[in-house]
Amino acid sequence: MGLLVVGSVAFDSVKTPFGEAEDVLGGSATYFSTSASYFTDVSLVAVVGEDFPKKHIDFLKLRNIDTRGLVTAPGKTFRWKGQYGFDLNEAQTLDTQLNVFETFKPDLPEEYRGADIVFLANIDPDLQREVLTQVKDPKLVALDTMNFWIEGKRDSLIKTLSQVDILFINDSEARQLTGMPNLVKAAREINSYGPRTIVIKRGEYGVLLFHGGSVFAAPAYPLEDVFDPTGAGDTFGGGFMGFIANSMDFSESTLRQATVMGSVMASYNVEDFSLNRIRDLDYKEIEARFREFKKLAHFDDLD
Amino acid sequence: MGLLVVGSVAFDSVKTPFGEAEDVLGGSATYFSTSASYFTDVSLVAVVGEDFPKKHIDFLKLRNIDTRGLVTAPGKTFRWKGQYGFDLNEAQTLDTQLNVFETFKPDLPEEYRGADIVFLANIDPDLQREVLTQVKDPKLVALDTMNFWIEGKRDSLIKTLSQVDILFINDSEARQLTGMPNLVKAAREINSYGPRTIVIKRGEYGVLLFHGGSVFAAPAYPLEDVFDPTGAGDTFGGGFMGFIANSMDFSESTLRQATVMGSVMASYNVEDFSLNRIRDLDYKEIEARFREFKKLAHFDDLD
Numbered sequence: 001m002g003l004l005v006v007g008s009v010a011f012d013s014v015k016t017p018f019g020e021a022e023d024v025l026g027g028s029a030t031y032f033s034t035s036a037s038y039f040t041d042v043s044l045v046a047v048v049g050e051d052f053p054k055k056h057i058d059f060l061k062l063r064n065i066d067t068r069g070l071v072t073a074p075g076k077t078f079r080w081k082g083q084y085g086f087d088l089n090e091a092q093t094l095d096t097q098l099n100v101f102e103t104f105k106p107d108l109p110e111e112y113r114g115a116d117i118v119f120l121a122n123i124d125p126d127l128q129r130e131v132l133t134q135v136k137d138p139k140l141v142a143l144d145t146m147n148f149w150i151e152g153k154r155d156s157l158i159k160t161l162s163q164v165d166i167l168f169i170n171d172s173e174a175r176q177l178t179g180m181p182n183l184v185k186a187a188r189e190i191n192s193y194g195p196r197t198i199v200i201k202r203g204e205y206g207v208l209l210f211h212g213g214s215v216f217a218a219p220a221y222p223l224e225d226v227f228d229p230t231g232a233g234d235t236f237g238g239g240f241m242g243f244i245a246n247s248m249d250f251s252e253s254t255l256r257q258a259t260v261m262g263s264v265m266a267s268y269n270v271e272d273f274s275l276n277r278i279r280d281l282d283y284k285e286i287e288a289r290f291r292e293f294k295k296l297a298h299f300d301d302l303d
Numbered sequence: 304m305g306l307l308v309v310g311s312v313a314f315d316s317v318k319t320p321f322g323e324a325e326d327v328l329g330g331s332a333t334y335f336s337t338s339a340s341y342f343t344d345v346s347l348v349a350v351v352g353e354d355f356p357k358k359h360i361d362f363l364k365l366r367n368i369d370t371r372g373l374v375t376a377p378g379k380t381f382r383w384k385g386q387y388g389f390d391l392n393e394a395q396t397l398d399t400q401l402n403v404f405e406t407f408k409p410d411l412p413e414e415y416r417g418a419d420i421v422f423l424a425n426i427d428p429d430l431q432r433e434v435l436t437q438v439k440d441p442k443l444v445a446l447d448t449m450n451f452w453i454e455g456k457r458d459s460l461i462k463t464l465s466q467v468d469i470l471f472i473n474d475s476e477a478r479q480l481t482g483m484p485n486l487v488k489a490a491r492e493i494n495s496y497g498p499r500t501i502v503i504k505r506g507e508y509g510v511l512l513f514h515g516g517s518v519f520a521a522p523a524y525p526l527e528d529v530f531d532p533t534g535a536g537d538t539f540g541g542g543f544m545g546f547i548a549n550s551m552d553f554s555e556s557t558l559r560q561a562t563v564m565g566s567v568m569a570s571y572n573v574e575d576f577s578l579n580r581i582r583d584l585d586y587k588e589i590e591a592r593f594r595e596f597k598k599l600a601h602f603d604d605l606d
Binding site: 086087181182183184185202205206208214215216217218219220222223224225226253256257259260287290291294295296297298299300301302 | 389390484485486487488505508509511517518519520521522523525526527528529556559560562563590593594597598599600601602603604605
């Protein structure tokens with residue numbers, strides 16, 4: 001049974017050199033599940049406050065996302081406020097209000113517990129581990145994290161990683177987690193923590209996939225207009241994991257295609273604020289951009 | 304007749320977190336011509352001082368580089384001193400002594416003036432233009448530059464670019480030259496200055512090739528041990544231009560292969576100080592790493 005994601009559903013306020021958006025739909029689980037919904041059935045575990053409008057839940061349902069695990073708790077929805085400079089590579093957080101997320105304890109609906117594939121979006125590693133105790137027999141577990149947990153809960157994170165197959169992580173975070181400036185060495189070190197597949201996200205520079213002793217370098221799509229990188233990492237994760245869940249094939253060939261599919265989805269996401277660009281894509285568009293990536297990376301063998 | 308390069312021959316003193324080297328052979332034309340010499344005949348135009356040892360000239364001759372344009376002038380050879388931090392992405396210049404380079408006026412030997420392909424390494428754009436007046440009928444002209452000339456001699460640089468087919472430039476310099484943070488837009492702007500092909504170098508993130516409305520993203524080779532990035536850009540240029548000069552084919556397929564061949568040569572160069580790693584490569588090694596790049600970038604089409 002499908003792909004399970006646990007993470008945040010939030011309101012974001014974002015300012016970039018190209019415009020701004022206030023109190024728009026955001027959150028790691030929102031971006032992830034919307035992106036993954038183009039490829040597979042997704043079950044969502046998250047919490048929102050009483051201020052969360054029905055229209056956003058209707059949107060998730062429209063994308064065929066199972067929202068039985070989306071709990072409404074007394075209080076307000078998680079809020080994040082941030083801004084980006086011209087290079088759009090790193091967000092500066094201006095304000096974080098955890099609100100209902102502060103006391104969030106994921107409790108999986110019975111129907112979710114048979115999930116084959118689990119994505120633990122960027123939340124407290126204690127909670128990530130708690131989720132795993134509730135899933136009976138997952139075939140594949142992936143995890144995303146961030147500098148905040150690497151600094152504040154390193155031991156818990158390392159403990160969680162021992163139960164994880166795929167780690168999604170930024171390049172600077174991979175260096176921070178391992179203390180190794182070289183990414184090849186950092187990936188090997190992370191292997192020793194548990195994950196056999198390491199996906200290192202490098203923003204506008206693309207992605208490195210380390211798997212079974214080989215490396216795959218996926219380019220990012222050079223876009224002429226990038227408006228808002230918020231959610232690009234989770235949208236990438238959703239495309240990647242959705243593609244894998246659809247095929248249930250964990251071979252290197254599929255992992256590489258999944259890396260490109262994640263990049264395709266992320267390339268759409270950054271073209272507009274919030275989830276606006278990925279709300280209603282046509283699968284033919286997605287395939288067409290996958291082929292664009294193929295052209296982007298193609299070169300002929302030597303004679 | 305072959306590939307002509309004009310640029311610097313220098314002594315470098317380099318410190319990285321992994322070691323240091325003092326007064327070692329360096330300079331843009333040295334890296335370029337050594338790298339290109341694996342693919343084609345190279346003619347070198349540069350100046351050295353009376354302190355320049357015969358063993359270095361013997362090395363260049365051993366690589367079959369035509370050194371009739373390498374002038375020895377009264378005084379000392381150009382010296383550069385720099386250091387790198389852990390990320391190895393940007394050099395910090397500690398000292399520059401132009402010495403004989405200060406009054407360098409390139410005067411091409413008669414035998415050089417029929418060159419088919421010209422590479423104007425990173426020198427004063429006035430001198431780059433002066434060289435072009437001395438070459439009879441070049442089929443292809445490429446140019447490299449840097450922030451120093453973009454800031455100090457922008458008008459002269461733009462004038463030179465109008466006579467150039469291929470521009471090699473760093474990503475930050477492309478943004479600086481055009482005032483455009485987006486590289487797709489920056490490349491199109493540079494097209495309007497003259498060059499029809501723009502090669503944007505991004506260090507450990509690889510290279511973007513803009514040509515005829517299409518983009519090619521070449522990855523950099525993820526190395527476990529990078530010792531010294533000095534000369535990587537010129538070694539890249541040498542592999543690129545040498546490959547083109549060898550085939551005398553300027554099609555997009557060849558330009559893409561040349562981009563990868565440049566990356567292959569640069570990946571060897573950073574593995575040791577000075578030109579140590581690229582002094583004596585076997586062509587079979589070069590082909591093998593080209594195939595590694597092919598694996599690195601490969602992913603299957605969708606079914």
